[in-house]
Amino acid sequence: MRGGWWRALLAALLGVAAEALAGWLLRRRREGSAVREALFFPSRATCVEALLAEEGLAPPRPCACPLPHQESPLSRLLARLLSARSSLDLCVFAFSSPQLRRAVVLLHQRRVRVRVVTDADYMALKGSQIGILREVVLLFIGIQVRHDQETGYMHNKFVIIDKKVLITGSLNWTTQAIQNNRENVVITDDKVFVNIFLAEFEKIWEDYNPTNYTFFTN
């Protein structure tokens, strides 16, 4: 009888240990896969040509560009954006960076569903890349762009990749911001944040539906 209890105790301890081990492994896996990154700017100018090369057109020999070929906050941001496989939902006040425009165009050409929301006032300024985005046509479909029609600014700067990863912060998509300003960007796959921002994107997307524009009525 006493031997039975010892065995029971041993089995219980083994059970607890197994459960603890499983929990630890699960947590490790979860933490390992979680995306939590912050990028701070200004970013030193680095060559991003390899990242932005179209498939099949990447230069086979070393790049001739004089910029350093190393990682930078911009290259990390570009790599993250270019990881999109199904959708890119972008909400950005100012968009004049040619590199970021090339990334968005590449995604559109790869048949990622790109939606862009921007500010009407900034969109009209020289250097804005929004017009180029709209002209990029794939299977008769250009990149969809919507803009505000409000007195305030559409001042958000966030993007959601594949409805799974959120990038948000202070950074406008301009060369000035990337190379000269103190800026921050947070990247996370925390479902709570991703889902709240997805809902906000859909809300703004519908608020800015062109059928609601009143430019032409009076």
Added chain:
Amino acid sequence: MRGGWWRALLAALLGVAAEALAGWLLRRRREGSAVREALFFPSRATCVEALLAEEGLAPPRPCACPLPHQESPLSRLLARLLSARSSLDLCVFAFSSPQLRRAVVLLHQRRVRVRVVTDADYMALKGSQIGILREVVLLFIGIQVRHDQETGYMHNKFVIIDKKVLITGSLNWTTQAIQNNRENVVITDDKVFVNIFLAEFEKIWEDYNPTNYTFFTN
């Protein structure tokens, strides 16, 4: 003997169940205490006088202000800031909101250690609250403000409360941004993000140390 094995199996199952229950309770507690909130603007104008009343000076009778007395993104942001007990590390491009300035002054008066980093160009504009902050003296110490001396902008908009909670996003601390713009703010106590931003704050704080200013040399 067979009874012994049954008992062992039962004990093992109980052990597993107890461990699973403990894990579940722990996770629930962790999730319950975790701060993960997003605020979207524009914020409808609401009365925030009750939040901003100095201790002992809160009006005993209902507030006479005509604005609705309800929660808003601004009131939630103010409440979060006013929860600071030991430190407030603020890094903001544009600061012209009187309500947010009153919150920061209140914290200083409550002997919370307030440090402010801002942009030199915006600081000089009419409506900036930075000058008022510097004049608020408690025990001969005004609120400490440092600013950039760079060609780019100090365009960050983040704040760290008690070195434990990070608030970051697109929102400048201006009435225009709060009431008219589409903006977002993320609030989190995720240690990974809090610690990265704390390090960035300390770096900027030192970069902008007045001993490094070169205005007066030539």
